[in-house]
Amino acid sequence: MTELTKLGVKAIRDGVRAGDFTAREVAESFNSAVAAAAELNAFIVTTPDHALAAADAADKARADGKKLGAMAGVPIGMKDLFATHGVQTTAASHILEGFEPQYESTVSQNLWDAGAGMLGKLNLDQFAMGSSNETSYFGNVASPWRKDGTNAAMSPGGSSGGSSSAVAARIAPAATGTDTGGSIRQPAAFTGICGIKPTYGRCSRWGVVAFASSLDQAGPMARSVEDCAIMLGAMAGFDPKDATSLQMDVPDWEGALSADLKGKKVGIPKEYRMEGTDQAILDSWEQGKAWLKDAGAEIVDISLPHTKYALPAYYIIAPAEASSNLARYDGVRYGLRDLPEGAGLQDMYAETRAAGFGDEVKRRILIGTYVLSAGFYDAYYNQAQKVRALVARDFEQAWAECDVILAPTTPTASFPLGSLEDDPLTMYLNDVFAVPASLAGLPAMSVPAMLNSDGLPLGLQLVGKPFDEQTVLDAGLAIQQRAAFDHAPEKWW
Numbered sequence: 292m293t294e295l296t297k298l299g300v301k302a303i304r305d306g307v308r309a310g311d312f313t314a315r316e317v318a319e320s321f322n323s324a325v326a327a328a329a330e331l332n333a334f335i336v337t338t339p340d341h342a343l344a345a346a347d348a349a350d351k352a353r354a355d356g357k358k359l360g361a362m363a364g365v366p367i368g369m370k371d372l373f374a375t376h377g378v379q380t381t382a383a384s385h386i387l388e389g390f391e392p393q394y395e396s397t398v399s400q401n402l403w404d405a406g407a408g409m410l411g412k413l414n415l416d417q418f419a420m421g422s423s424n425e426t427s428y429f430g431n432v433a434s435p436w437r438k439d440g441t442n443a444a445m446s447p448g449g450s451s452g453g454s455s456s457a458v459a460a461r462i463a464p465a466a467t468g469t470d471t472g473g474s475i476r477q478p479a480a481f482t483g484i485c486g487i488k489p490t491y492g493r494c495s496r497w498g499v500v501a502f503a504s505s506l507d508q509a510g511p512m513a514r515s516v517e518d519c520a521i522m523l524g525a526m527a528g529f530d531p532k533d534a535t536s537l538q539m540d541v542p543d544w545e546g547a548l549s550a551d552l553k554g555k556k557v558g559i560p561k562e563y564r565m566e567g568t569d570q571a572i573l574d575s576w577e578q579g580k581a582w583l584k585d586a587g588a589e590i591v592d593i594s595l596p597h598t599k600y601a602l603p604a605y606y607i608i609a610p611a612e613a614s615s616n617l618a619r620y621d622g623v624r625y626g627l628r629d630l631p632e633g634a635g636l637q638d639m640y641a642e643t644r645a646a647g648f649g650d651e652v653k654r655r656i657l658i659g660t661y662v663l664s665a666g667f668y669d670a671y672y673n674q675a676q677k678v679r680a681l682v683a684r685d686f687e688q689a690w691a692e693c694d695v696i697l698a699p700t701t702p703t704a705s706f707p708l709g710s711l712e713d714d715p716l717t718m719y720l721n722d723v724f725a726v727p728a729s730l731a732g733l734p735a736m737s738v739p740a741m742l743n744s745d746g747l748p749l750g751l752q753l754v755g756k757p758f759d760e761q762t763v764l765d766a767g768l769a770i771q772q773r774a775a776f777d778h779a780p781e782k783w784w
Contacts, residue, residue, distance in 0.1 A: 295320040296461045300365050300518035301545075303464055307349060307364030314346035314353075314364035318408055321366045324462040325410050330784040333447075333457040335371050335429050336379050337411035342366040345408025352406075361525045363406030368457045368466035371412035372419060373399045373509075374498040378409075382500040383417045383427035386647025387626045396498025397530045398467065398509045405525035410463055413453030417649045418617065419474055419502040422721040423711065424452025426651040431708050434482055435460035435780035439746040442783070443707045448478025448721075454512045455482040459780060465513035465522050469499060471506045472605050473700075473725025476737035479512055480700035480750025483739045483778060485767065486512040487519050490758050491732030492537035494523075495530035503612035504535075506605075506729050516738065516767040520544040523760065539758065547761055550769040553587035555762065558693030562598035563724060568702045571743040576699050579740060579751040579770060583697060586769035593692050595685040600678045601727040606719060607662050607675035608730075613652075614659025620647065654715065683731040690756050695766050699724050700737040700750035724752060734760045738767045739776040748778065 295317050298306065307314045322339040349363040374380050374392040381387040395403075403409075416426040423446040424432040434447035434456055447456040451468035455478035458466050468475040470488035479486030487510050494509040501507060511522035524544050530536040559580065564573070580590050622628035622643030629642035648656070662671035689696065701721055711718045728735040734757075737750040751770060755763035 296324045298464060299514045300362070300465050300521050301515070303365050304361070304363060304521070307353065308359055310353070314349040315343060317364055318342040318346035318366045321410055321463060328460055328462045328784050331433050331435060331456050331460060332430050333414055333432055333453040333460070333462065334368070334411040335381060335383065335414050338378055338409050342408035342410050345403065345406065349406050360404065360406030361521055362402055365406070365464060366408040366410045367402065368411060368413045368454055368463040369399055369409050370415055370451055370454050370467045370469060372415060372469050372500045373467060375399055375409065375412065378412060380412065380500070382419070383415045383429055384647065384649065384652065385428040385627060386620045386643070388428070390626050394498060397495035397532065398499065398526050401528060402525055407525070413457060413466055415453055416450035416651070418500065418613070418652050419450035419469055419471055420613070420651050420655055421449040422477060422718050423708065424449040425708060425712055426649050428649060432456050433708065434705055435784065436482060436705065436747055437780070437783060445705045445747070446481060446708050448481035448705065450474040451478045451512060455479055455484060455486070458482070458484045458512050458514060460784070461779065465511060465518055467509060467526070468512045469507055469509050470729065471502050471609060472729045473722040475510045475512060476700050476725050476735060476750070476752060477721055479737040480739070481705040481748065483748030483776065484512060484514050485516055485519050485736065485738055486510060487523060487736040487760065487763065488729070488734065489523060489527060489760050490537070490734045492535050493527045493760070495528070495533040495536050497530055497532040501616040503609040504616060505612060506609060516764055516771050517545060517548060519736070520548055520764050542761060544761055544764055548768055549765050550586055550772050552583060552766060552769055555588045555695065556591050556693040557583045557588045557766070558591055558593035558689055558696040560593050560595045560598065560696060560698060562595050563698045565702065565723065568699065569704065569743070571704070572699045572702060572749060575740045575749045575751060576697070579697050582770050582773040583766060585773060591693055593689045593696070595689060595727065597678065597681045597685050598727055601682050601730055602719065602723050604675040604678040604682070605722070605726045605730060606658070607671050608679060610655040610659035611663050611672050612659070614656050614663060617652070617656055620644065651715070679730045682727050686731045686733060694756070695762050696754040698752045698754065700752040704743050704745065704747040704749055728754045733757060734763050736763050736767050738770045740770065740774050741776065742778055
């Protein structure tokens, strides 16, 4: 049954429907794979019974001649940012350790309704704050990849590092991720998988632990563009419980997939050729242009002039929203409560937050509180929001010249765990290519392109017009077919 863990979402779904194997056989295979890969630390909590129950339901539905859902028979990993009824949800933070929601997030419920099962809750950077998956209270996640010639543990990217590691290691066929400033795309690029952040509002944020509410967006991570299209279709949809949810029909992204890009124009932003970008990344970008041209697209140069201001603006807006969102964790209603003997209310607040939040979370709360303070609100937060509007306008003007944008996903390949933990500014630069699309709320995807000279994956990013996930997926499919990226990490765990 170990061969079943090599299959992706589409292959599992179609195989279960055809009766080539049972959903229970699939669930048992992946449950065993998860248990055998504990060294990766990809999961905070495992839920083998949930995966088996969903599999049995799928097998029974097939036996009864009922129509199977889009994800029937597919066990997935759930990033531990999504509330799951009766299953611990922590956002990888000590302050929420032991919290078991009595409700289900809309995205996870949509997936269960489509027939998916849950292998467990995936590790992440604490409260989704990080680019390397080293800020989790439950320990670092290791990438299944290793740099040629060394056994040093490599970063799986962040914040969705547990998701990327599990999918790349073949211990989950797919996983949910969330993307605030690149947290689906950057880890997908680091581990050689696909990941798409849809248009802001496509997937409900209800029941997702908030980091920065105007930026957070859920999306799928899988090993192929087709699998992402299938899973995104199951996740997305209007939710009246989320005021930012888009009241739009969910397209049949999988059914409309086409790698024929005739008549499409691909924009190449000159501002993305940044100092400090690895030459291998730039080479892969050139190769990506050639692949899309071969698919029938016309390559055009475009300008996104405010790109250099996007990252500083993001690191004002996101911490400001985090400062506001994380104020709810005070030891009063749920989660950790640290109440020293004789302490008053303010002491409880201080002690609980000091013990419950990690260093990176504290850093961002402090930054956010500072930029929202009376003396600095206009100087920082208001200015950052103006820059955000300019970044969005750059994209709007670019759509007059092109249909989709091709860029690198990250400035470098993965790096060893621990190598940047004392340099937060360099760590933040990992998101330099991903942040602009997030600020503008645009759909964006990372697709694996090739391996660099160290044997590590490199990803290419595609950014599309609002609500046009289809063109992003189509361009991704064109790259996927030409790159023929079938590399997998050698098993060491």
